Amino acid sequence: MRDGEIEEIVRVWRRSRDASQPWLEARMGHTAEDDRRFFEGTIAEENDIWVAVERHIAGVLEILGFLAIAGDRLGWLYVDPDAQGRGIGTALLEKAKELSPAGLALYTHQRNTRARAFYERRGFRAVRFGVSPPPENEPDVLYQFGSQPE
Ligand SMILES: CC(C)(COP(=O)(O)OP(=O)(O)OC[C@H]1O[C@@H](n2cnc3c(N)ncnc32)[C@H](O)[C@@H]1OP(=O)(O)O)[C@@H](O)C(=O)NCCC(=O)NCCS
Incomplete structure (x- = not known):
């Protein structure tokens, strides 16, 4: 992630969440300002952010997905709905495996x-089924890859 890219990444994150988990977005009711504050103040502060970009005419880069990772914890992996099914998620996951070759852990919603x-x-x-912390309280599942300990 480079300076000035947060706004575009947060837009992708929002579109991807709205498409993949509309029930949760409706319940949580996060505003665009909430998203921006959480991304900037927590996700980007505590993780390394990698983006998948497409290069257009005149060198303009369009962000199509991102990965947020801290050590062996894959925190966020989101691809824009219009760009899914093209191997971008796989490429970002490969990047995560390259950054943490001993293993990875992540939570996703059941x-x-x-x-x-x-x-x-x-x-x-899948190694553990539980519930995400409040206020979300959504059934989740812990996934592991490689030798990552629980
Ligand atoms: C999960 C996710 C990251 C995958 O990203 P992606 O770019 O679509 O992944 P890829 O294109 O590499 O692979 C998608 C798979 O769906 C298949 N697929 C086929 N047609 C597709 C389509 N029209 N759209 C999406 N995927 C399609 C692909 O062939 C591939 O199948 P495979 O797993 O058998 O290889 C993406 O769907 C996403 O952002 N989802 C919403 C956010 C989310 O749930 N993130 C994870 C939370 S922890």
Whole structure:
């Protein structure tokens, strides 16, 4: 992630969440300002952010997805709905594996069947079912890849 890219990344994050978990977004009611504050103050502060970009005419870069990772904890992996199914999620996950070759751990929502299938096809195994912290309180599942300890 480079300076000045946060706004575009937060837009992708929002579009991707609205498409993949509309039930949760409706319940949580986060505003664009909430998203921006949380991304800037927490996600970008505590993680390394990697973006997937497409280069257009005249060198203009469009952000199509991002990965937020802290050590062996893959915190966020989101691809714009219009860019899904093109291998971008796989490329970002490969980057995460390259950054943490000994293993990775991540949480996803139990209802997110598509993400779960995506991770399971790429070698992740579900190791614990639980509930995310308040105020979200959404059933979640911990996935691990490689030798990452619980
Ligand atoms: C999960 C996610 C990151 C995958 O990203 P992606 O760029 O779509 O991933 P890829 O294109 O590399 O692979 C997608 C898979 O769906 C398949 N697919 C086929 N048609 C597709 C389509 N029209 N759209 C999306 N995926 C399609 C791909 O073939 C691939 O299948 P495979 O797992 O059997 O190889 C993406 O769907 C996403 O951002 N989801 C919403 C956010 C989310 O749930 N993130 C994870 C939370 S922890």
